[in-house]
Amino acid sequence: MFWRRGGHPRTEAEAAATATATAGRAGAGPASGTGSPAGALVLEGVHREYERGVPALHPLDLTVPSGRFLAVMGPSGCGKSTLLQCAAGLDRPTGGTVRIGGTDLSSLSETRLTRLRRERLGFVFQAHNLVPSLSVLENVALPLMLGRARSMFAGPRRLARTLAALSESPEYVRSIDDADPPPCDRTHQTPRADPRTSTGRGPSRATAGDELRARDALAAVGLAERADASPAELSGGQSQRVAIARALVTRPDIVFADEPTGALDPATAQEVLALLRRAVDRDGHTVVMVTHDPVAAARADEILFLGQGRVVDCLEGADPGQVRRFMGALGRDAERRQAGPVKAPADTRTPVLSTAHEGAAR
Numbered sequence: 001m002f003w004r005r006g007g008h009p010r011t012e013a014e015a016a017a018t019a020t021a022t023a024g025r026a027g028a029g030p031a032s033g034t035g036s037p038a039g040a041l042v043l044e045g046v047h048r049e050y051e052r053g054v055p056a057l058h059p060l061d062l063t064v065p066s067g068r069f070l071a072v073m074g075p076s077g078c079g080k081s082t083l084l085q086c087a088a089g090l091d092r093p094t095g096g097t098v099r100i101g102g103t104d105l106s107s108l109s110e111t112r113l114t115r116l117r118r119e120r121l122g123f124v125f126q127a128h129n130l131v132p133s134l135s136v137l138e139n140v141a142l143p144l145m146l147g148r149a150r151s152m153f154a155g156p157r158r159l160a161r162t163l164a165a166l167s168e169s170p171e172y173v174r175s176i177d178d179a180d181p182p183p184c185d186r187t188h189q190t191p192r193a194d195p196r197t198s199t200g201r202g203p204s205r206a207t208a209g210d211e212l213r214a215r216d217a218l219a220a221v222g223l224a225e226r227a228d229a230s231p232a233e234l235s236g237g238q239s240q241r242v243a244i245a246r247a248l249v250t251r252p253d254i255v256f257a258d259e260p261t262g263a264l265d266p267a268t269a270q271e272v273l274a275l276l277r278r279a280v281d282r283d284g285h286t287v288v289m290v291t292h293d294p295v296a297a298a299r300a301d302e303i304l305f306l307g308q309g310r311v312v313d314c315l316e317g318a319d320p321g322q323v324r325r326f327m328g329a330l331g332r333d334a335e336r337r338q339a340g341p342v343k344a345p346a347d348t349r350t351p352v353l354s355t356a357h358e359g360a361a362r
């Protein structure tokens with residue numbers, strides 16, 4: 001990876017303030033048909049103001065090539081989540097362009113943006129957000145089922161309301177589902193569809209395909225045996241593994257993870273990170289992960305550091321100690337605010353400097 005920042009800085013911190021980062025794999029060719037640099041994710045001049053004149057994210061250029069794992073770090077309030085939300089199409093930037101696989105998100109209606117998120121992106125959050133009234137397998141299959149049910153229910157929100165309403169009407173569900181009552185969710189006493197067959201008369205081809213994919217995704221995170229369990233029966237780490245299976249089941253272009261290990265103990269966090277790492281190394285997924293944890297960040301290929309809404313630096317192949325020291329320097333810089341230069345520790349790799357993007361981050 002290399003990144004570039006504008007030349008003639010007055011101080012190191014001011015250089016950081018003009019930074020434009022480019023995460024790139026050497027030899028990557030141009031993205032077909034887009035005229036933009038190759039990348040699963042390309043941000044050009046993306047900035048976000050929640051309040052007029054108060055930028056939470058200053059203009060930023062960033063390219064994340066396919067099959068890479070990028071971590072985003074920085075002090076609290078520096079704009080990490082804002083960057084993730086804009087990049088993932090969960091929020092509209094104030095200006096600039098976000099492209100996912102060559103698709104300019106600003107050109108999409110809300111409906112098409114939602115569809116892109118569902119079909120081409122995966123999400124893992126700190127809170128795993130599993131649906132308690134569905135089995136583990138059904139939770140993993142949910143993005144696939146939502147895609148199919150969308151036209152019938154005029155959107156996932158309507159479907160979610162319908163599912164919630166049905167869960168309050170077990171007698172009715174029984175009346176329209178199988179002759180054999182479905183197993184009950186022990187926690188919520190909510191009838192569940194038999195995960196092996198959706199109707200009792202044998203799954204439709206589409207349903208069987210979804211189920212197979214969901215079972216494969218669950219097996220890939222080592223939880224095949226817990227397919228029929230309720231989320232309430234799982235540990236925090238197991239729940240996060242299910243959330244990862246759910247994120248990967250659609251074979252997304254990019255997985256966005258916001259503090260995926262924030263609520264886990266170190267050993268469990270390592271298991272979850274290993275799954276994300278394997279998704280990149282073995283299956284060629286692209287992962288963008290916001291984290292506060294130097295150990296988690298060190299599992300990524302590159303780490304992008306933000307400070308006060310700007311790219312400060314980027315490290316490749318850093319170990320947790322280097323990340324910790326760099327974060328310490330950033331934190332002190334944030335405390336001083338006006339301040340002195342942010343000094344990268346001597347043992348961090350020096351980024352390639354260029355004047356090519358001078359002014360682009362302003």
Ligand SMILES: Nc1ncnc2c1ncn2[C@@H]1O[C@H](COP(=O)(O)OP(=O)(O)OP(=O)(O)O)[C@@H](O)[C@H]1O
Nearest residue numbers: 050051055056074075076077078079080081082083
């Ligand atoms: N919806 C919002 N409305 C107004 N201001 C917001 C909103 N979301 C974030 N901000 C502000 O934008 C800035 C960046 O916030 P953001 O949540 O992106 O930071 P962060 O680095 O993810 O922080 P943390 O590590 O604490 O989660 C902060 O000053 C925050 O107060």
